[in-house]
Amino acid sequence: MKRFIPILLAILTACASPSATSREKGGLVPLQLDATDLSRAYTPRRFALLVGVSSFDDPQWRGLRYSGKDATDLAAVLGDPARGRFDQVRVLTRPEETTREAILAALRKLKREATRPDDVVLVYLSAHGTLARDGRGELSRYLVTRDASYRAIPQTALSMDALKAEFEQLPSRRRLLVLATCHSGSGKSLLPQELEVELAGIKSGFYARPLEESSRASMVFAASDWGETAREDESLRNDIYTHFLIEGLGGAADRNADGAVTATEAHDYSRRRTFAFTEGRQRPSAEILEVGADPIILSGHLRRTGQPELFSYHPRLDGFTLKVDGEPRLELPGGAAVGPGRRTVELTKGGAVLVRRELDVAPGERLPLERLLSDALPRRSLSLVGGVFSFVDGARRRTVLPPAPQAGVVLRLEDAPLQNLGLLADLSLGRGRRALQVAQGSEVPFGYTTLTVGAAVPYLWRWERLTLFAGPRVAALYLHRSFDVEAFSGAQRYFTVSPGVVGGVVWRLGERLELTSQAQLMLTYVVVDGQGQAVGFTGGHAGVGYRF
Structure with missing residues (x-):
């Protein structure tokens, strides 16, 4: 084998190095680029x-x-x-x-x-x-x-x-x-x-x-x-x-x-x-x-590096007066340059103050004033919600658990960990009694407990009082069923962690109160009667939230 290596190298060298008189395709052509021409091109x-x-x-x-x-x-x-x-x-x-x-x-x-x-x-x-x-x-x-x-x-x-x-x-x-x-x-x-x-x-x-x-x-x-x-x-x-x-x-x-x-x-x-x-x-x-x-x-x-600038062309702020350190600077829309350092910035109209903030502004910084509005609003909310938990396919709803009501709480943090991202944590609990239909006209009653704990990082779309959000979610599901019939007396428990997605909408009623609604779809693996099955479960909740 070793004696063929020199021959192979000679062939490759010949192919890669055509003679000066060769007009075959595939030869390497040296390329010289002028730095000025390259800069002009881009x-x-x-x-x-x-x-x-x-x-x-x-x-x-x-x-x-x-x-x-x-x-x-x-x-x-x-x-x-x-x-x-x-x-x-x-x-x-x-x-x-x-x-x-x-x-x-x-x-x-x-x-x-x-x-x-x-x-x-x-x-x-x-x-x-x-x-x-x-x-x-x-x-x-x-x-x-x-x-x-x-x-x-x-x-x-x-x-x-x-x-x-x-x-x-x-x-x-x-x-x-x-x-x-x-x-x-x-x-x-x-x-x-x-x-x-x-x-x-x-x-x-x-x-x-x-x-x-x-x-x-x-x-x-x-x-x-x-x-x-x-x-x-x-x-x-x-x-x-x-x-x-x-x-x-x-x-x-x-x-x-x-x-x-x-x-x-x-x-x-x-x-x-x-x-x-x-x-x-x-x-x-x-x-x-x-x-x-x-x-x-x-x-x-x-x-x-220029002086710091404060500006807005947002229709919502048209007609507002920008004050810096108590001095009126301009009526919006428009912009004004200010000295660097700590400044008191106000947006006023007709004697009413829309927002007042203490800001540290640096040379070269350009600050859209509408950002002060979102900064001034509380970015955390805690909501009390009610809704329903259900498996996606009909077979699981008949043999495992029919749709069941739940109540819970949802904590939402906006612009965390990054701008226009949120952190969502929810906990929902449901308890009650249902019946499984094992044969025509025959039902088996049982008690159940469901507990779901979820965390999500959704993207936020905001427009005035409306916020839409959607993103990936991970949730833990605990399901407990207890039977007390002549044929069987005992309990079944199941716990799983599942990936999925969440989406929802928030409508701000005021500075503090809001209406919220969300839905999620998850995929999990459940063992029923000794057999493992991939199933989906979903839930929807709506309620009232408080921003703080």
Whole structure:
């Protein structure tokens, strides 16, 4: 055998080392990679698509003086190597570039170019906005493109639903949509006369905010809030919101002084300045679903660790005032930078204090204020529950134990051991008498005792007062049966530990009381009449809990 080893090695060497003149496949080719090219291949890129629609084919739409200038002025900031540093800035302002199909085509082209998840993508549109009934009779928002017809808005204008559908298909997870438009019937909008009459009769003052907003990781900034007017200003020679957005990108919006202006910093700066400039008549809005994460840097470089930031864009906190060490800092939504160290943070409205907390904040920390609400609520609860215990298959219910009532207690700890995880411990006891049907018309009475002790680590889904949970569970089952009949007198005992799953729902009635319900499914191994069998058992409980 040993004499064949040198021959085998020679063959392998020949196969792995082709001659310089060989053109056979399978040869090893040395690969040299330039470090600069490799870094460029994986570095996130920065794309901007800026659209300004100033003129319209239909004379019913009045021309806008500064929409094209809005787009070009913003492009100058984003393309500046010292500020925005965007790799590609595309501006669409010419008539042939601002039709509905041209804008959609530009978005689809952007989808083919910005293919990396970490690419930064900014889409900005300055134009008229309007409202119209779509084909289903639903009130929808539209962007007025150059070729939009006043009498056929749904058929010719760009639906915001279609715009957002294209925007959401962008592969990037770091994307920002800025809408310098409105739909109030004045300013940068125009409404059909019949729709103005209809809206004037709505007692709420306008119409309900639709529930169609951006997906996770997206930000949508609007130059005005629902039903308000977005305005151009002759003294600023820009859309008001856009003017202050550009000003903020120059560095004025860097509230935490880290050298970079993020998307939310730029929006908050423009929002405050626009509100003050219009004396409260225009309040730009933001829809940010990736709460707590702001990966989009629009201008500058991170040069130093910034000051701590407190912020919230959660609708639940809109209109609340943020106070730090007793001093009012801002009305939410928005954010504020504070000095590092121990701070007293309050959220107030109309003199009432929603939450007051002592916090240690460190340089560079960004704290979503809605987290204070969950921190303020007790995270432990003890519930008294009642329910039923039963085997899954009918044969076990007939020969071992029919469905039996139980009562017990459930202890639940939230956000332990990790955020959005819980610890669940339950104990249930049942006692009573049942009868086994051994033959047609013949029953054998017996007494029983059931005891189950379970532990689970479920995942928690929380929304306002509602909490859903589900996860793996391990439970111990003790079953005791006692017979006292002529044929047999005695007892049977069984104990087992079983794996399974649990799921349930919790509804908070107040700060302390809650309603809870849960169900579990377990798999165990039971010996009946000398024969081992794999069986499933289940249980369901509901009751009232107290948070502490």
